Amino acid sequence: MNLTAKLISTIVPSLGILTIATLNSPTTLQQDPQPAAKLASIRVITYADNVAEILNNNCVKCHREGQNAPFSLEGYANAKRYSNMIAVATSKRIMPPWKAQPGDVEFRDDAHLTDEQIAMLEAWANSGTLRGEKDKEPKPPKFVDGWANGKPDLLLKMPYTHEISAEGEDEYWNFVITPDITEPTWVSGTDVIPGNKNIVHHVIAYTDSKGRGRKLAQGEKGDGKSGYRSSGGGVGFNPDGALGGWAPGAHGHLLPKDAGILLEPGTDIILQVHYNKSGKVETDQTQLAVYLNKAKPEHNVSLEFLANPFIRIQPNKADQHFKFDMPLPATQQGKKVNYRIYNLMPHMHLLGQSMKATAILPDKSQKVLIDLKNWDFNWQLIYTPIKPVDLPGGTIIRLEAIYDNTVDNPFQPHDPPKLTTWGEETTDEMMLLVSALTVIPQE
Numbered sequence: 001m002n003l004t005a006k007l008i009s010t011i012v013p014s015l016g017i018l019t020i021a022t023l024n025s026p027t028t029l030q031q032d033p034q035p036a037a038k039l040a041s042i043r044v045i046t047y048a049d050n051v052a053e054i055l056n057n058n059c060v061k062c063h064r065e066g067q068n069a070p071f072s073l074e075g076y077a078n079a080k081r082y083s084n085m086i087a088v089a090t091s092k093r094i095m096p097p098w099k100a101q102p103g104d105v106e107f108r109d110d111a112h113l114t115d116e117q118i119a120m121l122e123a124w125a126n127s128g129t130l131r132g133e134k135d136k137e138p139k140p141p142k143f144v145d146g147w148a149n150g151k152p153d154l155l156l157k158m159p160y161t162h163e164i165s166a167e168g169e170d171e172y173w174n175f176v177i178t179p180d181i182t183e184p185t186w187v188s189g190t191d192v193i194p195g196n197k198n199i200v201h202h203v204i205a206y207t208d209s210k211g212r213g214r215k216l217a218q219g220e221k222g223d224g225k226s227g228y229r230s231s232g233g234g235v236g237f238n239p240d241g242a243l244g245g246w247a248p249g250a251h252g253h254l255l256p257k258d259a260g261i262l263l264e265p266g267t268d269i270i271l272q273v274h275y276n277k278s279g280k281v282e283t284d285q286t287q288l289a290v291y292l293n294k295a296k297p298e299h300n301v302s303l304e305f306l307a308n309p310f311i312r313i314q315p316n317k318a319d320q321h322f323k324f325d326m327p328l329p330a331t332q333q334g335k336k337v338n339y340r341i342y343n344l345m346p347h348m349h350l351l352g353q354s355m356k357a358t359a360i361l362p363d364k365s366q367k368v369l370i371d372l373k374n375w376d377f378n379w380q381l382i383y384t385p386i387k388p389v390d391l392p393g394g395t396i397i398r399l400e401a402i403y404d405n406t407v408d409n410p411f412q413p414h415d416p417p418k419l420t421t422w423g424e425e426t427t428d429e430m431m432l433l434v435s436a437l438t439v440i441p442q443e
């Protein structure tokens with residue numbers, strides 16, 4: 001395919017992908033305009049009546065025993081103990097880690113809290129954290145461990161059990177896995193079971209058809225089976241693409257039946273695992289599930305990198321805006337084409353604050369594809385529209401991003417702040433939208 005973005009993709013490391021998407025008729029989730037007024041009609045706010053349901057539905061899938069969130073939010077005692085932190089983290093929209101604003105596209109597993117829910121949690125923390133009637137408390141949901149998409153077609157393991165030290169900075173490790181396939185294979189999605197939920201924060205499965213990962217993974221034994229470390233910005237080279245990604249609380253979505261990502265025999269999967277430190281020495285052997293399309297699907301899905309590599313982020317200035325337009329060509333090889341977008345993964349590094357992608361259609365109408373606020377480098381999610389988004393050829397994708405390069409940015413990596421431009425290191429920056437899409441010839 002011949003997108004402008006493709007030119008750029010040669011200098012951009014591939015990022016993860018996952019799943020699938022859609023566009024919808026532009027229904028918009030309604031924000032409550034007057035959450036405070038609504039709350040005023042409730043006289044007493046209690047855990048049983050008002051709070052348990054919010055925490056159970058939005059938090060405990062990660063905040064429970066055995067998951068990687070730092071404490072459990074199951075039950076009244078835990079909710080009370082953490083009530084102030086809950087109020088702060090939700091009102092700043094740090095938690096839950098879902099950053100897409102309600103807009104023209106509805107996403108799967110949308111986890112944003114409404115303004116009213118946030119106001120409720122805050123009001124509960126500030127009004128004595130009352131319990132209410134114990135018997136009326138909704139019970140925390142039951143979770144089944146296992147694969148959300150059923151038994152995987154290929155189950156791939158990290159080549160060995162990896163050890164992570166007790167303390168220090170987060171580490172990014174890359175493990176090379178060669179899938180046992182002999183024919184071109186169509187991947188419809190991936191999922192991950194982290195080997196150790198105490199430390200596995202995030203996983204991305206990249207593809208490498210040229211053995212570059214193997215060279216980096218020689219290790220002491222020279223067997224190509226050692227993990228190697230990289231910066232969180234990449235895997236040490238520009239991978240061919242990616243099959244999927246995973247973060248706590250998210251599971252991979254599969255592409256529709258008529259679509260797949262081509263995996264050729266001999267192509268390696270580079271499994272990048274982002275590890276937190278837990279305070280003690282830990283081990284991990286994470287598993288990647290791969291789901292296949294048995295027959296060659298109609299649509300060949302590829303990852304495209306829609307990027308603005310020209311960013312220059314001046315030091316000591318907050319609120320720096322960049323805008324970049326990328327046309328999706330109306331024709332390819334002389335044929336008129338349309339595009340179908342299956343998912344969207346915005347990507348910036350530590351100075352990023354927000355990113356918005358808007359489709360400007362040939363008839364000049366606009367559709368906001370994704371509007372991400374409160375960017376958090378530690379929570380890079382793949383956003384999957386419920387229904388894939390179809391865009392006519394000739395549509396312009398407009399990317400808008402905002403950066404804060406001051407000492408007030410808590411993630412500021414430089415002291416003092418310095419001019420920051422595009423680059424792969426975490427301390428460089430990016431303005432990138434990764435999207436799984438397909439080109440559809442017009443009839």
Ligand code: HEC
Binds near residue numbers: 061069113250
């Ligand atoms: C997808 C998993 C996930 C979900 C859902 C989630 N959390 Fe968290 N939460 C985490 C993890 C992991 C951390 C540790 C910090 C980090 O990695 O960002 C955390 C940290 C926190 C913290 C500490 C923040 C700080 O300032 O250090 C609070 C408070 C919190 N979560 C509350 C909530 C509440 C309330 C909800 C639901 C409304 C929620 N979380 C939903 C995974 C999750």
